[in-house]
Amino acid sequence: MSFSAHSQKFYINGAWIAPAEPCLIDVINPATEAPCAQIAMGTSQDVDHAVSAARTAFFTWSTTSREERLALLERILDIYRLKAEDMAQAISTEMGSPISRARDNQTWAGMAHTAETIEALRTFVFDEPRDDLLITREPIGVAALITPWNWPMNQIACKVIPALAAGCTTILKPSEEAPLSALVFTQILHEAGVPAGVYNMINGNGPDVGEVLAAHPDVDMVSITGSTRAGAAVARAAASTIKRVQQELGGKSANIILPDANFEDAVQRGVKGCFSNSGQSCDAPTRMLVPHARMAEAMDIAARTAAGFRLGNPADEMTELGPVVSAKQFERIQKLINIGIAEGAVLAAGGEGKPTGLECGYYVKPTVFGHVTPDMTIAQEEIFGPVLSIIGYDDEEHAIQLANNTEYGLAAYVQSNDLEHARSVARRLRAGNVNINGAAWTVKAPFGGYGQSGNGRECSDFGIAEYLEIKAIIGYGKV
Numbered sequence: 001m002s003f004s005a006h007s008q009k010f011y012i013n014g015a016w017i018a019p020a021e022p023c024l025i026d027v028i029n030p031a032t033e034a035p036c037a038q039i040a041m042g043t044s045q046d047v048d049h050a051v052s053a054a055r056t057a058f059f060t061w062s063t064t065s066r067e068e069r070l071a072l073l074e075r076i077l078d079i080y081r082l083k084a085e086d087m088a089q090a091i092s093t094e095m096g097s098p099i100s101r102a103r104d105n106q107t108w109a110g111m112a113h114t115a116e117t118i119e120a121l122r123t124f125v126f127d128e129p130r131d132d133l134l135i136t137r138e139p140i141g142v143a144a145l146i147t148p149w150n151w152p153m154n155q156i157a158c159k160v161i162p163a164l165a166a167g168c169t170t171i172l173k174p175s176e177e178a179p180l181s182a183l184v185f186t187q188i189l190h191e192a193g194v195p196a197g198v199y200n201m202i203n204g205n206g207p208d209v210g211e212v213l214a215a216h217p218d219v220d221m222v223s224i225t226g227s228t229r230a231g232a233a234v235a236r237a238a239a240s241t242i243k244r245v246q247q248e249l250g251g252k253s254a255n256i257i258l259p260d261a262n263f264e265d266a267v268q269r270g271v272k273g274c275f276s277n278s279g280q281s282c283d284a285p286t287r288m289l290v291p292h293a294r295m296a297e298a299m300d301i302a303a304r305t306a307a308g309f310r311l312g313n314p315a316d317e318m319t320e321l322g323p324v325v326s327a328k329q330f331e332r333i334q335k336l337i338n339i340g341i342a343e344g345a346v347l348a349a350g351g352e353g354k355p356t357g358l359e360c361g362y363y364v365k366p367t368v369f370g371h372v373t374p375d376m377t378i379a380q381e382e383i384f385g386p387v388l389s390i391i392g393y394d395d396e397e398h399a400i401q402l403a404n405n406t407e408y409g410l411a412a413y414v415q416s417n418d419l420e421h422a423r424s425v426a427r428r429l430r431a432g433n434v435n436i437n438g439a440a441w442t443v444k445a446p447f448g449g450y451g452q453s454g455n456g457r458e459c460s461d462f463g464i465a466e467y468l469e470i471k472a473i474i475g476y477g478k479v
Helices: 044-061 066-082 084-095 099-123 152-166 180-192 206-215 228-239 263-279 292-307 327-342 396-404 419-426 460-466
Strands: 010-012 015-017 024-029 034-040 127-130 133-139 142-146 169-173 199-201 221-225 244-248 254-257 287-291 346-349 367-372 387-393 411-415 433-436 468-474
Touching: 010 044, 024 084, 044 142, 044 169, 044 199, 044 206, 066 084, 066 099, 066 152, 066 180, 084 099, 084 152, 084 180, 099 152, 099 460, 142 152, 142 206, 152 169, 152 180, 152 221, 152 460, 169 206, 180 199, 206 221, 206 228, 221 228, 228 244, 254 263, 254 396, 263 287, 263 292, 263 387, 263 411, 287 292, 287 396, 292 346, 292 367, 292 387, 327 367, 327 387, 387 396, 396 419, 411 419, 419 433, 460 468
Parallel strands: 142 169, 142 221, 169 199, 221 244, 254 287, 254 411, 287 387, 367 387, 411 433
Antiparallel strands: 010 015, 010 199, 024 034, 127 133, 133 468, 346 367
8 A cells, every 4th residue: 555645635524625725744654754745735614624624523433322323443453454464554654664664563552552452442332220310421522632652552442442432423633744644544444444533633743633533522532642832832722612622742751670670680671661662652651770889780780771772664564773764853752861961961872963874764773871960851751762771879768759850641661570569669659550560562551641641541541431421310210
């Protein structure tokens, strides 16, 4: 499938249509720094068209049965599986994900979330009798869905699929930096027979499409995954119409390595978790907390681990780390690396500039800083690249205090050989997800954060619930 077959069109009311006004931008392949496609950019006219289609379709789609919605989602999943390689190639091209990772993590995540939502929908409780009450959960309405470039299919599936499962109609605005996977996804839904207007897709930037969707009076809910800055802008735009706003935003996740942990293993695992996806994950363990006395040891292990990563062409099956997504992101990461050095952090691995032999492409050296203090910029600001900050702590209480000393609260990590000990520490961390000893990630877990990491939860039945309103019918049980 050609990624650019419909790239200069939008999907509205069941058809690929031209934008209201012609405006094209290049999609840049971050591994080559060259254009790989062009997409149309939307305006408020396109938003009005899509919202009107979704509003009209809502009155029928919201009355469909669980069985009808399950049948559609199962068709979507079947076609997704058939087009998995198209999806992986699109993701690898648009954001530089190594092809093996694009297949086994990025593309897989979309399938896994779709399958989990199907299972959650089978048993989801929409009606609940309580005495003479009926507590019923009904679709909220038209949902605007704004998704990022770093985990494109993970986030698109986490929003679109539960919204459809709940009986909502949708308008998707994917990231303009990585829109090719959304085009493949939209073709999948079209082939699955999604009714006209139930799913719509517009490309565009935040101010011209995202915030217009958020402010639109006929949109009942907006869900955004992105930076805290973008989430705040959407919330402001949505405020005048008092619509629901669900946000999954930034993170600066702490990884506490307790003294009783297997230190070599824990540090290695922490580095790999931080650098995974080229550091472009909002829940990455970017702050490693170690006892002060073991700082030098942690820096040595982390530096050796960083040196072992294979960087290179995303099309190479052996590549482990590809480029970051854009020139803008590359420059931001370089600036923060330089700030870390200027503020006195000790560079253990990596640093500024591109890796030798990878001068073309937005490649960042896997970078480790030690002796980072909590007040340093790199300890507080989300970098969104392969940059690890190692921070020393005095004792366990100090480690917990440091972990919670952030405006974010998306994820946290605890390493210990004593499971009960790790559990007790995990309960004290102010984060939406806490991972103990590198446990495998699961699509059954609710995902979302505390503080400036957002509000609401995605995944499984928690995701479906976000798109529902609760109604109490009083006297329902009386004869």
